[in-house]
Amino acid sequence: MSAASPHAPSSTVSPRPVPEGHVSEPVVSVRGVELAFSGVKALQGVDFDVFDNELFAVIGPNGAGKTSIFNVLSGVYRPQQGTVEFAGTDIRGMRPHKIANLGMARTFQNIELFENLDVVDNLMLGRHAHLGYGWAASVAWFGKAKRAEVANRRRVEEIIDFLEIEGYRQLPVGMLPYGIQKRIELGRALAMEPKLLLLDEPVAGMNGEETEDMARFILDIRNELRIPMILVEHDMGLVMDLADRVMAMDFGKPVATGTPHEVQSHPDVIRAYLGPVDDATLAEVQGELA
Amino acid sequence: MTTFLQSVLNGFAQGSIYALLALGYVMIYKATHVISFAQPALMVCGGLFAYHATSVFELPFWPALIVAIIAGALLGMLVERLALRPMVGKPVFTLAIITIGVDIVLRIFANRYMGPDPRSVPYPGGSNRLEFWGLSISHQRLGLIVVTAVTVAALAMFFRYAKTGLAMRATALNQETALAQGIRVGTMFALAWAIAGGLAAIAGTFVAATGAGMEQNTWIIALKALPAIIIGGLDSIPGAVIGGLAVGLVESITAVYQPDVAPWLGNNFALVAPYALMFLVLLVKPYGLFGTKEVERV
Amino acid sequence: MLTVKNLEVVYNDVILVLRGVSLSVPEGQIVALLGANGAGKTTLLRALSGLLDIHDGEITKGEVRLRDQPIHTFDAPKIVAAGLGQVLEGRRVFSEFTVEENLRVGGHTRRGGLAEGIEEVYELFPVLKERRKNTAGYLSGGEQQMLAMGRALVAQPEILLLDEPSLGLAPRIVAQIKDIIVQINERGTTVLLVEQNATMALSIAQHGYVMEHGKVVMDKPAAELLDDEDIRDFYLGRGDLATSYRDIKHYKRRKRWLS
Amino acid sequence: MTTMLRSAPPAQARKSTGVRGRPLLRTSYHQDLALANTPAKRRSVIGLVIASFVVPFLLTDDLLQVLTLGMISAVGAIGLNLVTGYAGQVSLGHAFFIGVGAYTGAVLGGDPDGAMLGYGLPMWIWLPAAGVVAAVAGLIVGPLAVRLRGLYLAIVTLGLVFLGDHVFREAREITGGPGVGRRGAELELFGIDFSSMEPISGLSRGQAQFFLALVFLIIFAILGRNIARSGVGRAFGAVRDRDVAAAVIGVDLTKYKVMAFAMSSFFAGVTGALYYAVIGVFEPGAFSLLLSIQYLAMVLIGGVATISGSIMGALFIALLPRLSQFIAGFVPDGLISVFQLEAILYGLLIMGFLIFEPRGLFGIWTRIRNYWKGWPFSY
Amino acid sequence: RGGGDEDSASGPGITEEACPDAVNKDNGCIYLGAISDLTKGPFAPLAVPITDAQKAFWKKVNEDGGVGGFDVNIDKYIADAEYNPEIHNKKYQEMRNDVLALGQTLGSSQTLAILEDMKADDVIGVPASWNSAWDFEDQILQSGANYCFEAMNGVDWAVANRGVKGKVLAIHYPNDYGGDAAAGVEAAAKANNLDFKAVETATGQDNQAGAVAAVLKEKPDLVYVTTGPAEMATILGGAAAQGWKGTVVGSSPTWNPALLQTEAAPALEAMYFQAGPWGPWGTESDGHKAMRDALAEVDSPSDGYTAGWVWEYPLLAALKAAADMDGGVTRENVVKAAKDLDSVDYEGMLPDDAFNQTGEANDVAWRQSVISKVDKEAPTGVSIAEEMKAGPTAEGYDYTEPCFALN
């Protein structure tokens, strides 16, 4: 198990307790979601809320259903049961592009960039919903389309600056190093100006330094852009350090939700990570973590 | 009723030809993910090999069929080696167009050999017929049905029990990963083409043994196997057989009944009826009846 | 013993990616290969296992020897047959196949005993047994990684090249994979392990190499690397330093060994 | 998102005057987005346009007609490239849309007193109408593309060709039927009859038709570029590369797949009407699988997802029979007939091209350009 | 200006310069075009011999001294139009400035596709077809009875000799060729009180399932086929294989001796008869003999040769007449000369008065055909069953317009 050390509270954002009786309306609210694929129960009874300006993390062993939650949220999968509310709309079963247009953006576990397009085009695609011109204007180009392209290109440049990828602008993304591709995927999501950002394993396959960079970007998004996020990650150090609240899952079910500290010492979570353990070991581990 | 049964029987026989051809397409698809538009040429050449064997070497039908199968398989391998192998790893549609080039070139040599006149392979027993329940079928068509059944069974066994079958499919899914498992990708391609060439030769031989024989325009028959493979699913052996038979049946039944039942569909609607059937099947099953669904996950 | 001498690899006739890499993997050992993204680790593995030409890559200089036999002129199937197996980066399972079919393909070069081979893999990865009839493409990321490893093991390779096996795996599975690598090694398989998770890799390896920009820049026993300050900084992350990411400043640091 | 303006200076602030030494330096997004955004591109475009105005005075009418037909096909090839190259939906159904356009054009613009249906409407009506009717046909098949992928889609569009062929054969009043055919639309614009044998203000028929085709090609090439460089073209690319990801970032898959088919079919419709107006007589058999394949070959040989590649590919395919004829002239008779030799060369040239230059003519062009760019520093 | 060579002495298609490989080096050269079906069209088995016979015909003319100081060349402008009107038109456009006349334009609809342009260009043509439309066109020089009369004669003959009583089915291409014959069949059916039904069928062996089904369903006594040879054999063979028995009469282009090598041979021998415009290859006449001598090297004779040869006589006559006119051989003079021809010397292959362009069609059109039967021993697989004659239907037919026009 990698280092899952407790951390000092951040100086910029005050940690949130599990909101009870809630302070503000949730951005997204999931209730009783069930998802099955020909026999395999990927999700069972998943409930959670994510609030404004919150960094909500989902952890769990492989196959626990983390990515499936993202797929349900972004409309790739249609759950058999339950409700999903986002931005005040019931989005269960809505088609992905509609949900995206409501303001949900995500990155993918295995990079899903448009590999034959260059970096600028990939980011411009993030702005697709903001272009505001139709096919007719596009065929004519001069006028509306051109103005919109220039305006949106400017926004994309801001993101390029933000993510420090100036040097790669005109290169097809398929040729770029993995770490940069991950960043571009984040940039594409940011370009959507989302109300909620879903990050699926943003630091998988990165070394320590690259992980630090990514962590910094996540913090910047949180602090400067104030976009609520759901983070799925296996790097416990990162999760425990950054998240306001954590939901741990196993076999498609949430086993614990709370502050990083609470979740970390939850017996079920430890079991999920270590496998079946006897009570003595459990107590030992809990002691270690405390 | 007799009319109907007779048309079913005819469709079944004709469908056997389509099934053999469809199997050829499926073989190549299974190993390379390419639809080979060279199948028509392989069929024509196969028929001509048999013609040559019977008319020049003066062999009887069955040995001639064997000769044709072997020659067809070799030709398939040759084509793969010369035209397709240099393209390994290139987009499949580029490869498909290359097979069209192959088809054009091969058919011209075949046409050159044929000349404008039809070429025909004599079937033992010629126009003898088997009559039962008021139906009738020629010995030649009966032979076709039997040969098709045997071939299909043999292929199905091959894919079920031989590891080469699985290796072939793996090659089609991802060449690099297949290579990393130690699979000889080139051999798989060659094998697929050889089998396809052999199958096309069987079909060609029986086509040449029917009616007015093999002539320059006969190749078009091979295109009828295209809706068959879509109906059955591009990569399924049972699919190819069922698709081929379905095309044969639909064609023959439509030919008999459509002029009375739905004259507004025009003359010779039977020719495109297989495509209509294909659309219907795809509305319900986007990967055909037995095709493997592409896995898509994010 | 696998030795690489002075290897140079070029993609598309122009992009020089490996610039004279030399290393050796002694028999029976676990050797770790570290390096930032894009350093050329995967390229090196491709060169070893004969998978370059499919990527338009080419060895332009140098040689690769397995048991003193030059193998850089072999094609991939021949290399596999010679006993060099590779687990490709990014899982690469045959998505449309079932788990079991994947394993059967893995045993393509195995002579006999396929069923036992598969059974052994199931013992190492019990999840796979549960999912044996499932379509591989629908497994979770971790399950797919296990399948990819299992698939390579069915062929009983002498030397196993592992390209980032811990990628995307939960800590428990990483630990498990780690154990499995040790186990495989103990059974006599030599391992060349490419990893981003340096802690894991160095904790089981005897020796480690670090690559940057297509060159080997460090070459030390694993224990020494673990103690190296730069390596700690760049590959192990803040690890035990127990500082929060929040407190790490936004500045670009330089790798001292490059200057 | 305004907080993101941490370090991005407004684009204009980077304005530079030192253009001379740095020809690729662009100082505004407008420049970056322009059609010919490098001096080299500008120069070659100007060069090409000049060449196109000189060529007609150097060639005989029959060769000019080959080029004319090539340019008209190029419009259709651009259309196919939109749906297949840009949006990644492989269509073997282009022949059908071309046919729809051809018959729409022929009916609306055909001789009202001829044997077949014809309304004798002017070109400025029949030509756009041909595009629109074909586009509507494209709208109808578009939804199929949403359900199907890859080769399944390709073969289904092929089915369209066969069904279309049947309809064309049977609609005798419109098409004349198989083996009979009909005349195309009257090629008359602004009172100029482009099919008359008499010289038109000093230009022969071949020259006049060449210029007509050239003008249409330029217009449609620009339209094609506009689609490609705008949000629509980008969305096509997204759908092609990763459709799930495209949907998740807000691209409506159905809408863009259908749009790709409709736009592509519009181009095809225009090509059909114009092409057969120049050809004169055409019969339903023309819109067969072979035609679709020829267009696919144009796209592949020219270069996938490039407008200029489509044009090069179309001209290449149009010139190929002549080229084969020419080469066949040097080969002694006897082994095979001239016609057979021509056909073989046709097949071999297509194959040779794809085998030795899979990136297409556009790839060759890029290579030459890169060579000169690097000159004298490259070997 | 774009266009063809304009170095000719007296207009397009004729030069003072000798022909390439000329027989008479001192003669000028007349260029004839031939638009045929040489590779993959349905009539290639016929059209290749037709074209070869025409080359031989003009070679012989040249060897006899040529026409009015010119040799005639039909080798240089040969095009393969695959029996497709679109390609036919395209090929005509390619050669329209280079030829004096068309020594061959194969196919009815194909020729109709270029007829307007031929008229505009003053180009006359020898059809490789027999269509009732040609009797009303001055620029198309037709020999022998057209498909329409041929069909009437065929049906009349079958009624008289094969005991046909009930139903006659006309299976035909949906073009001017098929339409013309079907119109003749219909007229004859009416005159003989037979039931008539027409079935259209496309080119290609693989497209005949519908036609076969129609035969089996309608169970006619007589099937009159107007397709290509391969289609005819497929239909007949297919219907016979499923137990149909009856008589089949085919229009003249439906026969190809090579069919006797196919599986359909027994059925053909039992049921097939060919209506035709003149005696086959082996017939005794001066013209037939001249043809056989000129084509001595041919190893498998076909009546394509016969047809190709016969068809050229009127063109030769027209060229000869034009050579004697003011201005000599020009397109205009050839058109004029052809218009005034009231007989042609066919060297006995047809009666001289079988060709007459000068009167009303009803008065001058040739209505006589021969009927042949399958005969394995005969050089071209058929021998005459009934000599040249016009049946009662054709005799009595009021011929004021073409039997059939597509519209």
Ligand SMILES: Nc1ncnc2c1ncn2[C@@H]1O[C@H](COP(=O)(O)OP(=O)(O)OP(=O)(O)O)[C@@H](O)[C@H]1O
């Ligand atoms: N499209 C699908 N069809 C069938 N089963 C699926 C599908 N998608 C996911 N599953 C199954 O659902 C379960 C949860 O998968 P999911 O990808 O959500 O896991 P995860 O928590 O993201 O795992 P990892 O950390 O390995 O990425 C797995 O067992 C997987 O096999």
Ligand SMILES: Nc1ncnc2c1ncn2[C@@H]1O[C@H](COP(=O)(O)OP(=O)(O)OP(=O)(O)O)[C@@H](O)[C@H]1O
């Ligand atoms: N097929 C290819 N064509 C051209 N360049 C390539 C190709 N494959 C890799 N490269 C380039 O070669 C360099 C090394 O890539 P490689 O994949 O070997 O790195 P790596 O060390 O394995 O990185 P990672 O940790 O991301 O897997 C990179 O800059 C990459 O862009």
Ligand SMILES: CC(C)C[C@H](N)C(=O)O
């Ligand atoms: C002689 C044949 C080739 C002519 C053709 N059947 C036609 O008249 O159309």
Ligand SMILES: [Mg+2]
């Ligand atoms: Mg996941």
Ligand SMILES: [Mg+2]
């Ligand atoms: Mg790598």
